[in-house]
Amino acid sequence: DADVTQTPRNRITKTGKRIMLECSQTKGHDRMYWYRQDPGLGLRLIYYSFDVKDINKGEISDGYSVSRQAQAKFSLSLESAIPNQTALYFCATQSGYYNEQFFGPGTRLTVL
Amino acid sequence: GNSVTQMEGPVTLSEEAFLTINCTYTATGYPSLFWYVQYPGEGLQLLLKATKADDKGSNKGFEATYRKETTSFHLEKGSVQVSDSAVYFCALSEANQAGTALIFGKGTTLSVSS
Numbered sequence: 001d002a003d004v005t006q007t008p009r010n011r012i013t014k015t016g017k018r019i020m021l022e023c024s025q026t027k028g029h030d031r032m033y034w035y036r037q038d039p040g041l042g043l044r045l046i047y048y049s050f051d052v053k054d055i056n057k058g059e060i061s062d063g064y065s066v067s068r069q070a071q072a073k074f075s076l077s078l079e080s081a082i083p084n085q086t087a088l089y090f091c092a093t094q095s096g097y098y099n100e101q102f103f104g105p106g107t108r109l110t111v112l
Numbered sequence: 113g114n115s116v117t118q119m120e121g122p123v124t125l126s127e128e129a130f131l132t133i134n135c136t137y138t139a140t141g142y143p144s145l146f147w148y149v150q151y152p153g154e155g156l157q158l159l160l161k162a163t164k165a166d167d168k169g170s171n172k173g174f175e176a177t178y179r180k181e182t183t184s185f186h187l188e189k190g191s192v193q194v195s196d197s198a199v200y201f202c203a204l205s206e207a208n209q210a211g212t213a214l215i216f217g218k219g220t221t222l223s224v225s226s
Contacts, residue, residue, distance in 0.1 A: 004155075033213065042201065042218035043156075058213070090155055099144045099163075099205040101214055103155035 003027045006091050006104040013081050014112050021076045021107050023091030031094040032074040033101065034058075034066060036087040043090065049074055050096070081111040114139040118202050118217035125192055125224050133187040133220045135176075135202035143204040145169075145178055145185040146214065150199040159187075159200070192224045 004025045013019050023032065030051050035043040045058030047066040055066060063085060067075045078085055088108050092101040119134040137143065144163045148156040160169030165180035174189045185202060202217040 040218060043216040045213055048213055092156075099212065099214070100146070100158050100161065101156075103148075103157070105155045 004091060004093055004102055004104040006089075006107050008107060009105065010108045012110045012112065015082055017081050019078045019081055019109070021089055021091075021109070023074045023076070023104055025072050025091075025093045025102075025104075027093050027095075027102060028071075029093040029095050029102070030071065031096060032068065033092040033094070034064075034074070034076045035090045035092065036060070036085075037090060037106075038087050046076065046089075078109075078111075081109075083111045085109065086111045114143065114204060114206065114215050116202050116204055116215055116217040118200075118220050121219075121221040123220060123222045125222070127194055127224055127226050128191045129224075131187070131189040131192045131196075131222065133200055133202075133222070135185045135187065135217060137183050137185065137202075137204050139183075139204055139206070141206075142180070143206055145176070146203040146205070147174070147176055147185070147187050148201040148203060148216075150201065150219070152198070156201060192222070194224050194226050197222055197224045 007022045033048040034046040044060050049068045065077045090106050091104040094101045115138045117136050146161045147159040149159045150156045160171040162169040162178035168177045176187045199219045199221050201219045203214045206212045
């Protein structure tokens, strides 16, 4: 079984719709991250959480919100999706003792 | 602030050719440095890492040496295979702090033909 899972893997939605992307992990890591990947821009950090009660904005948090429901779960929401949020979204986890991050398989989101 | 700069791609090579993907960084102190690889349709996987100056990370025939004097961490492989076709990301984490957010370069696409 995969250590970091993301659902859905693909999603097509319309402008103005609310959408939630979910991430779950079995690695027991405290730290979780959400990134978006766009061609030519690499990965950009949206939000991150160092434990259940800790939420921090990243480089590009506008238009997004997150919820850390448990140590193992970290959800990303788009309250009112817009076309320029079309991207590949990755969740990642990290131990507090090491710097490596472990990534989920990604969610491809298309906003029409 | 901290940043990572990678050579722009795509890089197109024939099988068994030598590969170099350049990566330079800007950071205070001694950050940890990473190369991640993203195969088509998949998430990022850690390829190799180095945590201090002059360390050499290696994995699957790939190597990179942490060069403090040139602030570089170039990725090399002596003989690439078609299966190495992927996007490669250089990344760093802040010095002396475990469990911090990584800063990624923009990625370099490698395409290897037989």
